[in-house]
Amino acid sequence: MERQALQIFDDLPAPADIRSEVLAGLNSSQKTLPAKYFYDERGSRLFEEITHLPEYYLTRTEIGLLREYADEIAEIIGRGSVLLEYGSGASIKIRLLLEALRPQCYVPMDISREFLIASASRLLDDYEWLNIYAACVDYSQDIALPDQLLNAGTKMAFFPGSSMGNFTPEQASDFLCRVRSTLDDGGYFLLGVDLLKDESILQAAYDDSQGVTAAFNKNVLRHLNRTLDGQFNEDRFEHKIVVNHLLSRVEMHLVSSIDQMVNIAGNTIALRSGETIHTENSYKYRLEHLIDMAGSCGFECTNIWTDSNEYYALIMLKC
Numbered sequence: 366m367e368r369q370a371l372q373i374f375d376d377l378p379a380p381a382d383i384r385s386e387v388l389a390g391l392n393s394s395q396k397t398l399p400a401k402y403f404y405d406e407r408g409s410r411l412f413e414e415i416t417h418l419p420e421y422y423l424t425r426t427e428i429g430l431l432r433e434y435a436d437e438i439a440e441i442i443g444r445g446s447v448l449l450e451y452g453s454g455a456s457i458k459i460r461l462l463l464e465a466l467r468p469q470c471y472v473p474m475d476i477s478r479e480f481l482i483a484s485a486s487r488l489l490d491d492y493e494w495l496n497i498y499a500a501c502v503d504y505s506q507d508i509a510l511p512d513q514l515l516n517a518g519t520k521m522a523f524f525p526g527s528s529m530g531n532f533t534p535e536q537a538s539d540f541l542c543r544v545r546s547t548l549d550d551g552g553y554f555l556l557g558v559d560l561l562k563d564e565s566i567l568q569a570a571y572d573d574s575q576g577v578t579a580a581f582n583k584n585v586l587r588h589l590n591r592t593l594d595g596q597f598n599e600d601r602f603e604h605k606i607v608v609n610h611l612l613s614r615v616e617m618h619l620v621s622s623i624d625q626m627v628n629i630a631g632n633t634i635a636l637r638s639g640e641t642i643h644t645e646n647s648y649k650y651r652l653e654h655l656i657d658m659a660g661s662c663g664f665e666c667t668n669i670w671t672d673s674n675e676y677y678a679l680i681m682l683k684c
């Protein structure tokens with residue numbers, strides 16, 4: 366690949382698609398909004414704040430695992446890989462792997478454009494040897510990688526943070542198969558997932574005492590007000606968490622505190638007092654289930670790294 370430190374690639378969803386996706390969700394009997402719309406610049410910043418909360422064990426635990434096993438990971442992958450990260454956010458975790466891996470190119474993918482570019486620029490300042498190909502995309506959709514990355518070396522996909530938990534099991538399985546077809550034979554997939562655990566720990570992690578998660582949840586309304594000409598008033602909604610044991614997931618909702626009508630994208634949405642908009646699922650996995658799912662897409666699990674509480678797992682999948 367020719368040396369060009371930072372390249373930017375844009376393929377965000379079209380406004381018309383966002384509009385129809387959002388309106389379809391708000392017109393369902395259980396109102397829903399896709400979790401990806403949390404992430405405008407403010408939402409990405411609020412999420413970064415969440416990752417530092419004492420109750421939010423996920424990031425801290427995963428960073429501990431990455432620190433501990435970076436060399437082991439690098440031994441498996443070798444140097445000079447093409448490193449693809451799905452939902453790269455502030456690109457903090459990748460820093461724990463970069464020196465050990467020395468990839469020929471890092472491809473952060475994120476839906477939050479300004480945040481992605483700012484994070485990539487900071488990375489470039491700190492790692493002078495690094496090539497970055499920043500892709501501003503919705504990774505829940507098909508992504509076409511540029512030709513120059515296609516046959517460039519061993520590919521490693523990195524999907525940390527248990528972000529896969531936002532997908533339903535069916536979507537997660539589709540996603541795994543899509544990543545498998547993006548990676549060539551000989552490629553690897555390093556996946557971080559949150560594991561099933563006690564309800565009280567989950568409840569605290571998603572309803573923190575400082576209210577940062579509540580602000581993050583409500584931010585989806587601000588984002589839609591701006592992008593879809595909406596008139597949500599976030600003070601008329603409450604943050605609510607449901608730990609759904611049957612479906613192995615934590616749900617976030619926004620509860621309407623009053624009967625209200627809200628205009629958005631030229632439509633009027635009616636909400637009854639107490640009615641909820643379901644804004645996020647965070648599925649928690651059993652390792653055997655996850656490995657089965659990955660196996661059905663043609664991955665073999667070669668390594669599992671977990672913390673001593675078994676709260677969280679990093680797994681290495683080989684094509």
Ligand code: AVJ
Nearest residue numbers: 415526527528530531578647
């Ligand atoms: C970024 C999807 C992994 O589900 O834990 C944090 C988002 N939501 N607090 C998660 C989130 C509420 C986070 N993921």
